[in-house]
Amino acid sequence: MKSLLGILEQIEDPGDLRGLKKDELVELAKEIRKLLMRVVANNGGHLASNLGVVELTLALHSVFNSPIDKIIWDVGHQSYVHKLLTGRREKILTLRRYGGISGFPKRNESIHDAYGTGHASTSISAALGMAQARDLEGKNYHVIAVIGDGALTGGMALEALNHAGDLKSKLIVVFNDNKMSIDSNIGAFSNYLNRLRTDPMYYKLKEDLEYILRRIPAIGEKMVKSAERLKDSFKYFLVPGMLFEELGFKYLGPVNGHNIDDLQAVFNSAKKLNGPVLIHVLTEKGKGYAFAEEEPNRFHGIGPFNPQNGLPHAKSPQIPTYTKVFSDTLVELAAKDKKIVAVTAAMAGGTGLFSFAERFPERFFDVGIAEQHACTFAGGLAASGFKPVIAIYSTFLQRAYDQILHDLCLQRLPVVLAIDRAGVVGEDGETHQGLFDYAYLRHIPGIVIMAPRNENELRHMLNTAISYKDGPIALRYPRGKGEGITLEEPQDLPIGRGELLRKGNDLLFLSSGAMAIPVMEAVERLFWQGINATVVNVRFIKPLDKELILSLASRIQRVITVEDHVLSGGFGSAVIELLEEAGLTNIAVRRLGFPDRFIEHGKREQILAKYGLDADGIYEAALNLCRQGVKHHQ
Numbered sequence: 001m002k003s004l005l006g007i008l009e010q011i012e013d014p015g016d017l018r019g020l021k022k023d024e025l026v027e028l029a030k031e032i033r034k035l036l037m038r039v040v041a042n043n044g045g046h047l048a049s050n051l052g053v054v055e056l057t058l059a060l061h062s063v064f065n066s067p068i069d070k071i072i073w074d075v076g077h078q079s080y081v082h083k084l085l086t087g088r089r090e091k092i093l094t095l096r097r098y099g100g101i102s103g104f105p106k107r108n109e110s111i112h113d114a115y116g117t118g119h120a121s122t123s124i125s126a127a128l129g130m131a132q133a134r135d136l137e138g139k140n141y142h143v144i145a146v147i148g149d150g151a152l153t154g155g156m157a158l159e160a161l162n163h164a165g166d167l168k169s170k171l172i173v174v175f176n177d178n179k180m181s182i183d184s185n186i187g188a189f190s191n192y193l194n195r196l197r198t199d200p201m202y203y204k205l206k207e208d209l210e211y212i213l214r215r216i217p218a219i220g221e222k223m224v225k226s227a228e229r230l231k232d233s234f235k236y237f238l239v240p241g242m243l244f245e246e247l248g249f250k251y252l253g254p255v256n257g258h259n260i261d262d263l264q265a266v267f268n269s270a271k272k273l274n275g276p277v278l279i280h281v282l283t284e285k286g287k288g289y290a291f292a293e294e295e296p297n298r299f300h301g302i303g304p305f306n307p308q309n310g311l312p313h314a315k316s317p318q319i320p321t322y323t324k325v326f327s328d329t330l331v332e333l334a335a336k337d338k339k340i341v342a343v344t345a346a347m348a349g350g351t352g353l354f355s356f357a358e359r360f361p362e363r364f365f366d367v368g369i370a371e372q373h374a375c376t377f378a379g380g381l382a383a384s385g386f387k388p389v390i391a392i393y394s395t396f397l398q399r400a401y402d403q404i405l406h407d408l409c410l411q412r413l414p415v416v417l418a419i420d421r422a423g424v425v426g427e428d429g430e431t432h433q434g435l436f437d438y439a440y441l442r443h444i445p446g447i448v449i450m451a452p453r454n455e456n457e458l459r460h461m462l463n464t465a466i467s468y469k470d471g472p473i474a475l476r477y478p479r480g481k482g483e484g485i486t487l488e489e490p491q492d493l494p495i496g497r498g499e500l501l502r503k504g505n506d507l508l509f510l511s512s513g514a515m516a517i518p519v520m521e522a523v524e525r526l527f528w529q530g531i532n533a534t535v536v537n538v539r540f541i542k543p544l545d546k547e548l549i550l551s552l553a554s555r556i557q558r559v560i561t562v563e564d565h566v567l568s569g570g571f572g573s574a575v576i577e578l579l580e581e582a583g584l585t586n587i588a589v590r591r592l593g594f595p596d597r598f599i600e601h602g603k604r605e606q607i608l609a610k611y612g613l614d615a616d617g618i619y620e621a622a623l624n625l626c627r628q629g630v631k632h633h634q
Helices: 014-019 022-043 047-051 054-063 080-085 089-094 123-136 155-167 188-198 201-214 220-226 228-238 260-272 290-294 322-334 354-359 371-383 394-409 437-441 455-467 513-527 546-556 571-581 604-610 615-628
Strands: 070-073 143-148 171-177 250-256 276-282 340-344 364-366 387-393 416-422 448-450 473-478 499-502 507-511 533-537 540-542 558-566 588-594
Touching (some): 014 054, 022 260, 047 290, 054 171, 070 123, 123 143, 123 171, 155 171, 171 260, 260 276, 322 416, 322 455, 322 473, 340 371, 371 387, 387 455, 394 416, 394 437, 416 455, 448 455, 455 473, 473 513, 499 513, 507 546, 507 615, 513 533, 513 615, 540 571, 546 558, 558 571, 558 615, 571 588, 604 615
Parallel strands (some): 070 143, 143 171, 171 276, 250 276, 340 364, 340 387, 416 473, 507 533, 507 558, 558 588
Antiparallel strands (some): 448 540, 499 533
């Protein structure tokens, strides 16, 4: 690694930046980009967003005094440079690897990580809370929220701006405007920002007007004050709305986000101002790497790749991912049914909806980073006779709980929730693991929850979901590739009916979703130990196949539930509730899933192995249960 370092090798703490000259900071930016390229090419991660904030991060840490001053990174996937400058340079090669440093800010990882982040639109709220805490304690330090233009479309960010303007606390919001979230930004707010980028005339006129008035002897200062109304007329004529100033913020910018001198100057100016300040910084996502500049969405979150050509490492065989199968199936079904519409929350690429958008642009809706709005918007479409399919990652759907409950389930609106990245997602870690959706959905009256064991079943379930008319239906599928099986024509599955995969008299496995794969591997090994197991692919987490489960459990007496989900409130809990309601409390039940904790980052197979959810762990759990002969719920 040292071959890539020069000046960076001398940076142990952000304070070391303050002695560097301009040319040294420019050279340091080059070194950081080279190192980021190497690390992300090996480990995967968020490359484009980090390349875009190199100079911004250097300027922040050279002007402000972290950790006394608090810097909060919205989303946090752009914090790699921050980590390099705050004592984690020697650990950077472990980024996103099991046991290594996280790809997001974590308060227990460094005192410089003022707030843990992983979801969008949270930084201004957290920063405002810290600013109020500072004021209540009579202290004097700066609080800085760094938020991207994509995250600023989230309702929570706008709520925080509104509150900050009312409180008038000293707060600095650095608005990192790169015209992107993960995919290109859309909507009226994005159009407004484009006017700010392209028409800086107002700011020049505003400054010139103050300069001219102040030079008038004796009456200049009074004229500056009395001209406030005149300046407002310039403001509204040249830049419609001036949203930030109307919300109570002093607006500074736009500023070139790749010019360290300009950034340092505006940050130093902001330090001297009282009340909330918003600094509009223009950056280029993927800056310094041609492939990432040309395709910033592809390099937003990328697996290991060849930095020479920007291409991912060859993988064989080419088995389609669950997301790709979902995408292709939805397009196939939408070609036959004009009532099918698709909705995403700024994740058209990640959720596989680009193909739908290209084929049916008039039926595709990207609402921005606004999962709550996405759900209620889809509810309106469903109430009007359309068949909306919302594709959202499990971890992000958590944000729309009330909308699912109140706006969809209560009204029994037929909306399809396509829950991508369910279960362990791997290297993005705690903030992105999709391990809670069974629990936050299955207790809501009127919802149906499905989980396919392979990509072929995913096709059947999507067809079933779109055909279902009695309320919302959730389709939960994992990240990554399927089994590579031959795909069948989509057909409807009977609601609430499981699938018997194997018969045996010694043990009953109830498997949810793709966990059927390691379950079947374990069962084959158990067979050679003289243990014959029945395996049921439950398919439906809600409603459960009561008849099938109760008849098998009462006869076999030993049950193991397996789920890629937390145990609390999950699928196994639903099975125990079912057995208890039926009076079958003497049956030995072992639930396999994740414990009551947030699950760390690492490769999916590493995490499953650690928590006993690979074939080895399932095999050992089955042996133990058969040896114990104990019949009670565990």
